[in-house]
Amino acid sequence: MVKCIYIIRHCEAQGQSSAASLTEEGFHQAEDLADFFADKKIDRIIASPFSRAIQTIEPLSNRGNIEIEIDERLSERILSTTDLPDWYEKLQATFTNMELKFEGGESSNEAMKRIVHVVEExxxxxxxxxxxxxxxxxxxxxxxxxxxxxxxxxxTHLSNPDVFQLSVKDYEVSLEHIWE
Structure with missing residues (x-):
C-alpha cells in the first residue's frame, strides 16, 4: 500500500497573526487548490488552527464533505516572542544552526520535531x-x-499556496513538489 500525504502551504493571507484571514486573492487561490485536488482521492484533512490554513482548505473540505481536523502542532513556528527587526537574518541563521533559538521562540529542531510527529502518526x-x-x-x-x-x-522560493507530495511505499519515502 502506498501512503500519500499532501503538504500544503496556506494561500495568500492578510498577515502573520493566528487570526489573519486570506486576502481576496487568497480565497480565489483556495478555490483553485480545490480544483487541483478534484481528481485526487483524499481521505483526511489535518490543518493548523490558524485561520489562513483553515480557510485555505475549506473549499476542498466542503466539496468532498471531509471534516477538517485541527492540530496545534501544525501552527507556524515561533521564531521569537519579541520583535526582531532583523528577523530575516535570524531566521536564516536557524537553518544553519538547528538548535539556535531566540527569546520565547523555538529552535528549528523543536519545530521540526512537532510537524514530523504529525506526519509519522x-x-x-x-x-x-x-x-x-x-x-x-x-x-x-x-x-x-x-x-x-x-x-x-x-x-524563500515557496509560493502561497504551495503543495508537496510525500509518498511512502515499502518504507521508501519520496518527496515531490507538485504545485506550479
Whole structure:
C-alpha cells in the first residue's frame, strides 16, 4: 500500500497573526487548490488552527464533505516572542544552526520535531491519502527532515499556496513538489 500525504502551504493571507484571514486573492487561490485536488482521492484533512490554513482548505473540505481536523502542532513556528527587526537574518541563521533559538521562540529542531510527529502518526494510521495544511517555515523544516539538501533558500522560493507530495511505499519515502 502506498501512503500519500499532501503538504500544503496556506494561500495568500492578510498577515502573520493566528487570526489573519486570506486576502481576496487568497480565497480565489483556495478555490483553485480545490480544483487541483478534484481528481485526487483524499481521505483526511489535518490543518493548523490558524485561520489562513483553515480557510485555505475549506473549499476542498466542503466539496468532498471531509471534516477538517485541527492540530496545534501544525501552527507556524515561533521564531521569537519579541520583535526582531532583523528577523530575516535570524531566521536564516536557524537553518544553519538547528538548535539556535531566540527569546520565547523555538529552535528549528523543536519545530521540526512537532510537524514530523504529525506526519509519522499519519503514516501509522490506516488512512491512505491525507492533506496537511500548515505554514511555510515549519513546512520547510518538514521537507528538510526528509531531504537534508532543503535549506533557507527553499523557504524563500515557496509560493502561497504551495503543495508537496510525500509518498511512502515499502518504507521508501519520496518527496515531490507538485504545485506550479
Amino acid at each position: 499519519t503514516l501509522k494510521s490506516d488512512v491512505e491519502h491525507t492533506i496537511i495544511v500548515s505554514h511555510g517555515n515549519i513546512i520547510t523544516l518538514l521537507l528538510k527532515h526528509y531531504n537534508s539538501d532543503v535549506d533557507f533558500q527553499v523557504w
